[in-house]
Amino acid sequence: MTTLAVVSAGLGRPSSTRLLADRLAESAARALGGDVSTETVELRDHAHAMVDANLTGFPSGDFRAAVESVTGADGLIAVTPVFNASYSGLFKTFFDVIERGDLEGKPVLLGATGGTARHSLAIDFAMRPLFAYLRANAMPTAVFAASEDWGSGDTGLPDRIARAGAELAAAIAGRPAAAKSDPYDEPVPFEDLLAGR
Amino acid sequence: MQFGIFTVGDVTADPTTGRTPSEAERIQAMVTIALKAEEAGLDVFATGEHHNPPFVPSSPTTMLGYIAARTERLILSTATTLITTNDPVKIAEDFAMLQHLAGGRVDLMMGRGNTGPVYPWFGKDIRDGIPLAIENYHLLHRLWREDVVDWEGKYRTPLQSFTSTPRPLDGAPPFVWHGSIRSPEIAEQAAYYGDGFFANHIFWPTDHFQRLIGLYRRRYEHYGHGSADQAIVGLGGQVFMRKNSQDAVREFRPYFDNAPVYGHGPSLEEFTRETPLTVGSPQQVIDRTLTFRDHFGDYQRQLFLMDHAGLPLKTVLEQIDMLGEEVVPVLRKEFEALRPAHVPATAPTHASLVAAKENAEVTR
Numbered sequence: 001m002t003t004l005a006v007v008s009a010g011l012g013r014p015s016s017t018r019l020l021a022d023r024l025a026e027s028a029a030r031a032l033g034g035d036v037s038t039e040t041v042e043l044r045d046h047a048h049a050m051v052d053a054n055l056t057g058f059p060s061g062d063f064r065a066a067v068e069s070v071t072g073a074d075g076l077i078a079v080t081p082v083f084n085a086s087y088s089g090l091f092k093t094f095f096d097v098i099e100r101g102d103l104e105g106k107p108v109l110l111g112a113t114g115g116t117a118r119h120s121l122a123i124d125f126a127m128r129p130l131f132a133y134l135r136a137n138a139m140p141t142a143v144f145a146a147s148e149d150w151g152s153g154d155t156g157l158p159d160r161i162a163r164a165g166a167e168l169a170a171a172i173a174g175r176p177a178a179a180k181s182d183p184y185d186e187p188v189p190f191e192d193l194l195a196g197r
Numbered sequence: 198m199q200f201g202i203f204t205v206g207d208v209t210a211d212p213t214t215g216r217t218p219s220e221a222e223r224i225q226a227m228v229t230i231a232l233k234a235e236e237a238g239l240d241v242f243a244t245g246e247h248h249n250p251p252f253v254p255s256s257p258t259t260m261l262g263y264i265a266a267r268t269e270r271l272i273l274s275t276a277t278t279l280i281t282t283n284d285p286v287k288i289a290e291d292f293a294m295l296q297h298l299a300g301g302r303v304d305l306m307m308g309r310g311n312t313g314p315v316y317p318w319f320g321k322d323i324r325d326g327i328p329l330a331i332e333n334y335h336l337l338h339r340l341w342r343e344d345v346v347d348w349e350g351k352y353r354t355p356l357q358s359f360t361s362t363p364r365p366l367d368g369a370p371p372f373v374w375h376g377s378i379r380s381p382e383i384a385e386q387a388a389y390y391g392d393g394f395f396a397n398h399i400f401w402p403t404d405h406f407q408r409l410i411g412l413y414r415r416r417y418e419h420y421g422h423g424s425a426d427q428a429i430v431g432l433g434g435q436v437f438m439r440k441n442s443q444d445a446v447r448e449f450r451p452y453f454d455n456a457p458v459y460g461h462g463p464s465l466e467e468f469t470r471e472t473p474l475t476v477g478s479p480q481q482v483i484d485r486t487l488t489f490r491d492h493f494g495d496y497q498r499q500l501f502l503m504d505h506a507g508l509p510l511k512t513v514l515e516q517i518d519m520l521g522e523e524v525v526p527v528l529r530k531e532f533e534a535l536r537p538a539h540v541p542a543t544a545p546t547h548a549s550l551v552a553a554k555e556n557a558e559v560t561r
Contacts, residue, residue: 055462190389
């Protein structure tokens, strides 16, 4: 079974960010075919827990399960509204809790929403550097949905969603099974530590 | 089981009065707390080491030496001694001196320190934290066991024909703990030497520390020091007590809400659920502390954090009295009744280390 994690940082209920996130998830699942399990994390539901985790250094309760569903997934779809020329604070607060190695090599599809298409480059100047730092594998196609995209057939939104979903599916399919060693189960032997290895 | 107090040594305003103690008051308060710990029948007092405000204890052996002179029985320890930024030669000398002055009532806990700027202030690089802890401790370990040391490493001036003085009291170096919140490397290090492992325990959830302590126990056995359940484990804990648990919660809440580490974050109720913090009656503290054994196995030392977040000295002394009168006697009995005979009751003491050394010499 393939697992997809979806992180949606929309604030409204319903939110257009969630709408885009769901569309991207459907597209990726369709392209993957077979058995796909999708876990969606609405960051708003974890807003307080996320701040607590930043202060205490550990995610607790339901929020921990949400973090683990993201770090353990085969692929990630991350979607944020654009606020004041960048991803939302809620979105960044979530990824600040993620340990640096935990998204390493993970295929990630980026998405963003905003009032007008003039915000669309926020994906490239804000989101991509964040995921580059986390050493995630961000797909070349990212999807920005402006308000007008939801009412027009000719802005190409469905095509972009389909292309992005296919890219994510191909990256997941082409990624070798993650052989992640657990440092608590298999510690570096002391002789190696002492030798500076 | 050994019970004691560990202190961070923070100078924090009392949030209920807005009053901040002076450094002089705080230092005297720490001494008073240590003396009270002995009077209340506790076994251990451990001080932190810090090199930046708002913390006062930059010179642990000075403080512990003074406390040693005013106590008879109390084991003097640290939580933690910075093995990364201190010169291991100076640690060897300072703690051997303290050991002589205190008649052997000394052990210490190695820690890396998590304050970024302290590393460059002492000429080190925080990115070398683990390698510093490994190399420096390896030297410290030799300095206490070999009369003359030739040594060359990466982080310190080489030594030729160096003898660290004074030599450890009765030829028995102080027992060493290694404290860590999250590094498997440190659990591995403690296991390799057969030293103790201390899990701070108070800021993070139980299942995390179960993994860390599980690793330490497994590797302790792997390195041939005994079975996994004989490994020497210490745990932190944090409590606030009143006869009625509602009173405890009411009185402690403003200190919790404004505490330096977790203040303005999770609620008292959430933090109590996620971490070992217990705010309530002495019976609740007893019940909660007994669960630590269920989670981590029989262990040898339990330290409580009691004097932080601006709690007034008078309150802290009351807490230690309650601990000594109502909590620790029950815990001693209960833990002792549950402990299998082959598991050590306490961490090694000076007397037991000297005896072990003599046995080893007789055997040879």
